[in-house]
Amino acid sequence: MKCGIVGLPNVGKSTLFNCLSNAKAQSANFPFCTIEPNVGMVTVPDSRLNKLEELVNPERVMPATVEIVDIAGLVKGASKGEGLGNKFLGNIRECNAIIHVLRCFENDNITHVDGSINPLRDKETIDFELQLKDLETLEKRVDKHRKAARTGNKSEQVIVDLLDRLKNHLEQGKSVRSFERNEDEAELIKESQFLTDKPILYLCNVDEAAAKDGNEWVEKVKEMAAEEGAEVIYLAAATEADISELESYEERTMFLEDLGLEEAGVNKVIRAAYDLLDLQTYFTAGVKEVRAWTIKKGFTAPQAAGVIHTDFEKGFIRAEVIAYEDYANFGSESKARDAGKLSVEGKEYVVQDGDVMHFRFNV
Numbered sequence: 001m002k003c004g005i006v007g008l009p010n011v012g013k014s015t016l017f018n019c020l021s022n023a024k025a026q027s028a029n030f031p032f033c034t035i036e037p038n039v040g041m042v043t044v045p046d047s048r049l050n051k052l053e054e055l056v057n058p059e060r061v062m063p064a065t066v067e068i069v070d071i072a073g074l075v076k077g078a079s080k081g082e083g084l085g086n087k088f089l090g091n092i093r094e095c096n097a098i099i100h101v102l103r104c105f106e107n108d109n110i111t112h113v114d115g116s117i118n119p120l121r122d123k124e125t126i127d128f129e130l131q132l133k134d135l136e137t138l139e140k141r142v143d144k145h146r147k148a149a150r151t152g153n154k155s156e157q158v159i160v161d162l163l164d165r166l167k168n169h170l171e172q173g174k175s176v177r178s179f180e181r182n183e184d185e186a187e188l189i190k191e192s193q194f195l196t197d198k199p200i201l202y203l204c205n206v207d208e209a210a211a212k213d214g215n216e217w218v219e220k221v222k223e224m225a226a227e228e229g230a231e232v233i234y235l236a237a238a239t240e241a242d243i244s245e246l247e248s249y250e251e252r253t254m255f256l257e258d259l260g261l262e263e264a265g266v267n268k269v270i271r272a273a274y275d276l277l278d279l280q281t282y283f284t285a286g287v288k289e290v291r292a293w294t295i296k297k298g299f300t301a302p303q304a305a306g307v308i309h310t311d312f313e314k315g316f317i318r319a320e321v322i323a324y325e326d327y328a329n330f331g332s333e334s335k336a337r338d339a340g341k342l343s344v345e346g347k348e349y350v351v352q353d354g355d356v357m358h359f360r361f362n363v
Contacts, residue, residue, distance in 0.1 A: 001294075002039075003273040004069045004095030008122050010110055011103040012205040012237040014038070017070035019240040019266045038070040044274050044281070044292070045267040048354060051328050052283060052290045064281050064292035066274050069095055089133050089195065097199045097276040099269070100126065104217035104234065105207040119204065119217050120224060127175060130195040135170050137192055138163055159188060170196075178228060199276050203269060204234035211236040212260045233272055235265025280353040283324065284308075285333065301349040305359040315363035319345045324354035 005013045021040025044064040053061050071091045092098065102119035103112065142163040148156040162185055169179045175196035181189060189197065202225050204218045211234075218234045225232045243264055246252045256264065274294075281292045282304055295304050301321075306313030322333065326341040333356070336342055351357070 001097075001277045001279060002067045002069050002095045003097045003099055003277055004071050004092055005099045005101060006071050006092060006126060007101035008103070008112075008125065010112060011101045011122070013101050014070055015237040015241050016101060016203070016205070016235075016266075016269070017068060019237065019244045019264075020068050020270060040068050040070075041065045042068050042270055042273075044270055044294075045263075046281065046292060048281075048324050048328070049283070049290065049292050052285050052324075052356070055328070055331055056285050056287065056290050058285070058287055058290045060289050062289060062291040064274070064279075064294045066270065066277065066279070066294070068099075068273065071095075089130070092130070092195055092198075093193055095198065097201070097273065099201050099203050099273060099276075101203045101205055102217075102221060104204040104215060104221065105210070105236075107207070117217070119221055123202070123221075123224065127196065128173070131170050131173065131175060134176055134194045134196050135167065137194060138167055138170065141192055142167065162188060175228075199278075200228075200230050201269075201272050201276050202230055202232045204232060205237045206234050208236045208239045208259070210234070211239055211265070231272060231276075233265070233268055235269065240264060240266050280351075282351050282353070282355045282357055284358070285327070285356050295351060297353075299351050300347060301345055301351060301357075301359075302347050304351045304357070305361065308359070311363045312359050312361050315361040316347060317360040317362055319349060320358040320360070321345050321349070322356045323352065324356055327356045 005017055007013050017038055017040060020042050021038075042065060044066055046063065049061065049063055069091065100123065102122055103117060104119050106117055142160060145156050145159045145163065149160045166176065166179055166189065170176065176189065176194040177197050177200070179189070202221055204214070204221050206215055206218065209215075210218070214234045218232070222232045239259070243252050243255050244266075246255060252264070256262070278297050279294050280297050281294060284291050284293065293304070293307050295307055299307075301319040302313045302316040305316050305319070321343050322336045322341055326336050326339075327333065330336040330339055330341065333342075
C-alpha cells in the first residue's frame with residue numbers, strides 16, 4: 001500500500017519526504033527538482049509497541065511500516081503532458097492514497113511557480129489537472145460501453161448511465177471522491193482507478209512561527225477540506241528537517257519543547273497516512289520478537305495470519321487473542337490468560353486494532 005506526496009513545485013514535498021523516511025531526496029529551489037519518484041519505507045510511530053517491548057523484553061522489535069512516494073511537482077497543463085505531466089500522473093495512479101502538500105508560508109527566497117502564496121488556488125490547480133486526466137480515462141471507457149449498449153445490452157446501458165453522470169460531475173470541477181454511489185456503482189468506478197477518487201490528506205506546510213497553532217491559510221484550508229470530508233494536518237517542514245538532523249532523543253525533545261510541541265509533526269503525518277490507507281495493526285509478542293503487523297481494516301483472523309505466512313492462512317485452526325489494553329494492564333500474557341482475558345477465536349473473527357495474537361495452524 002503506497003501513499004503518494006503530491007503538490008506544485010517548491011511547496012516542500014521533498015523536504016517532508018526526507019523527514020518522513022530519513023532518505024535524502026534532492027531538495028532545491030527550482031521546479032522539477034524531483035523527477036523520478038523517491039520511495040521510502042516509513043516506520044509507523046506506535047507507543048503500544050514500546051510498551052510491549054518493555055513488558056516482554058524481546059531480542060528484537062519490528063515496527064509497522066508504510067510506503068511513502070515523493071512524486072515530482074505538477075504544473076498547469078500536466079494532464080496534457082506539460083512538465084513531464086504524464087509521467088507524474090502515472091506515478092500518482094500507482095498510489096493508493098494522496099498526501100497533498102500546500103504551501104502556507106511566505107519566503108521571498110523560495111520561488112512560487114505562480115508568483116504568490118495562495119494554497120486554495122494551488123489546490124485547485126492540482127485538482128483541475130487530475131480531473132482532466134480522469135475525464136480522459138472516463139471518456140475512453142464510456143465509448144467502449146456505449147458501443148456494447150447499442151446492441152441492446154441492458155447491463156451495459158446501466159454502466160453508460162453511471163459514467164455519464166460521473167462525467168457531468170467531473171465537468172462541474174468536482175472530484176470523483178465526492179460522487180455519491182451505491183455499492184454496485186462503487187465497484188464499477190473502482191475499476192478505472194480514477195486519480196481524484198483516491199483518499200486524500202491535506203498537509204499545510206507552514207513556517208516555524210506557525211508550527212504550533214497554524215495560521216490564516218491553515219484555517220482556510222480546513223474550511224475547504226471540511227466540505228470534502230478530508231483531514232488537514234499542518235507542520236513546518238523546514239523545522240522538521242532541523243529536528244530530524246539532531247542525533248539524540250533528548251535534543252529532539254528539547255527542540256520540540258521550545259516550540260511548544262508534544263511530538264514531531266511527521267509522526268502525526270505517518271499515522272494519518274496509515275489511517276488514510278485504511279490500515280491497522282495487530283501484534284505478536286514473544287521473547288524472540290515483538291512485532292507490529294500491518295493489515296487492512298476488516299481482515300479476519302485467517303487473513304491476518306496470512307500476512308505472516310501464506311501457510312498460516314491455508315492451515316488456520318484458531319487464534320488466541322488478548323486485547324492490547326488487557327495485555328498492558330495485566331503486564332504479561334500469562335497474567336492476562338489467568339484473568340480470563342485471552343479469547344480463542346475462529347475463522348470468522350474480525351481482527352481489532354491492537355490485538356495481541358498467537359495463531360494455531362496445520363499444513
